[in-house]
Amino acid sequence: MMSIKMKSGVLKRMRNLLKSSLFWILILSLAVLTACTNSDSNTNDEKSNEDKPGTDETAGKVSIEFWHAMSGTGQESLDAIVEGFNESQDKYEVKAEFQGTYEESLTKLRSVGGTKDAPAITQVFEVGTKYMIDSGYIEPVQSFIDKDNFDLSTLEQNILNYYKVDGELYSMPFNSSTPVMIYNKTAFEKAGLDPEKAPETFSEVIATAEKLKTDDMFGFSMLTYGWFFEQLVATQGGLYVNEDNGRSGDATEALFNGPEGLNVFNFLDTMNKAGTFGNFGTNWDDIRAAFASQKVAMYMDSSAGVAGAIANAPFDVGVAYIPYADEVQRNGVVIGGASLWMSKGIAENEQEAAWEFMKYMTTPEVQAKWHLDTGYFAINPKAYDEENVKEKWAEFPQFKVTVEQLQDTVPGIATQGALISVFPESRQQIVTALEDLYQGADPQEVLDQAAEGTNRAMEIANKTKK
Incomplete structure (x- = not known):
């Protein structure tokens, strides 16, 4: 039989061998794991790089x-x-x-x-x-x-x-x-109007809309959208906000509720109360469909909408400059x-x-x-x-009108356009004001409310500016 001393030595060597084996097994496992991890990482990096420019x-x-x-x-x-x-x-x-x-x-x-x-x-x-x-x-x-x-x-x-x-x-x-005024030439002829001569001033549009109005068709319409309001203010030489329309510093006060803005709201209010204005809401497709289906004879659209208006209308389509207030000179349009x-x-x-x-x-x-x-x-x-x-252009001279209006625009602060960081919020204020106007609210009152809302938005934006 093996002595107790010998047994003790054997056991000690076995424990040392076991420890050594476990050590190398651990090292080997870590090496394999590291290799796998690096391989996955490289693959992921390659995939990531493939996705990135x-x-x-x-x-x-x-x-x-x-x-x-x-x-x-x-x-x-x-x-x-x-x-x-x-x-x-x-x-x-x-x-x-x-x-x-x-x-x-x-x-x-x-x-x-x-x-x-x-x-x-x-x-x-x-x-x-x-x-x-x-x-x-x-x-x-x-x-x-x-x-x-x-x-x-x-x-x-x-x-x-x-x-x-x-x-x-x-x-x-x-x-x-830019915006343009699009009109139904055939309707003009039926109303005894010259289809080659669109109305230019607010008063001319009002008078023409009255002549065009029938039981099935309104005389004039404008999308309930702030962009068109801005344009009708700018073409009068009016500014949207202070600080030179926000171009010489951060604007702090809305100016669109001044005489020029009031001219626009009175223009729309007059036709709305006379029943010659068609309110087709805030959707571009709706107002364009109304024109194509002869529910309105004149309306404001983007110059980019001219081709669609011509293609979809079963009548002759005319394109004209946007109207302006009678007491001012036309300044032109702001780029959109x-x-x-x-x-x-x-x-x-x-x-x-x-x-x-x-x-x-x-x-x-x-x-x-x-x-x-x-x-x-x-x-x-x-x-x-x-x-x-x-x-x-030879086939569709209407396209040329849009370019001529742009090139006839008088350079200035008004037609250069306003710069404010809260324009989307301000446009929504104008939408609300227009909706209230069509419900019978006072033009100056709703304009002032829109100006106050814009002022609050600008104040917050200026305070949080980086």
Whole structure:
């Protein structure tokens, strides 16, 4: 039999061997686990990099994201333009991504703005201009214009004016539009009116609406939307807010409830009380359908809506400048639509890609296609000299009227447009005021209430400004 001493030695060696084995098993397990983890991490990083813009190692191109809010025909045209840019050179690739409405896209941008995860380009509606400038998210395109000696004189000045602040261009105009008055030429003829001569002043519109009114058709209508009110104030030379329409400093007081705004509300109130005004609410489709079905003879629309009005109406369609108050000179219109903003915080080569795409978008050929596809203005006037545009205008001279109104606009603070970060809230105040007006409320009283609501919104925004 083995002695107790020998047994003790054997047991000790066995314990040491077991400890050593467990140690190496543990080390081996950790090594395998680490290898697996690194492998998964590398795979995830590769997948993540595939999803993110940047340099495409395979194609050797710089890839960037372009967030936009175009749908329908606008999206189809934009996708084709992006494809054309990508095929025109071998250094950059733009990926156009629909982000919903302007509001939805801007909400998404807030979560990544100013970081490397932001899209290189974002389309933002014109009333978001003040917010974008103050946000810290963007790189003004003026820096690239200066570096590249890009000639801005080739672009439409009355469009550029809106997006310039203190002489600096912050974003590149893209889909630009203004309001126009669209009317039923056939109805004019039946009423004994000259179909080639639309009314110009408020009093002329009121008189014409009375002659056009029938049991089935109203004489005039305007969408219950703040944009049209702003335009009717601006064409009189009126300002929307103080501080030179918010362009020489942060606006603190609404001015739209002054004489110019009251002229607009009295104009609408007069026709509403006379029964010649048709109230079709806040939906663009509803008022356009009312015109096509001959429920209203004249109405305010966007210049981008002209093509649809012509296509959908079973009668001859006329297009005219927006009306203005009798006691003033016509100033013109303020640009609407949206522009393209370059992100700050992204890689330098991505900014360069964004700038090259923006320049491509301004070329006459691209702008001619965009204008004909969508009805939006060409930001490069040379596009109107393209043969396909000339042919379209010859067939539909109504398109030319929209451009002439823009180019006849008198440059000034009023027509340059207001800059406030709370424009959506202010527009809602105007909507409420218009709705109350059509219910019989006093024009000045509801305008003052809208001004007070706008003042409160501006006060809060100015206090919370970064």
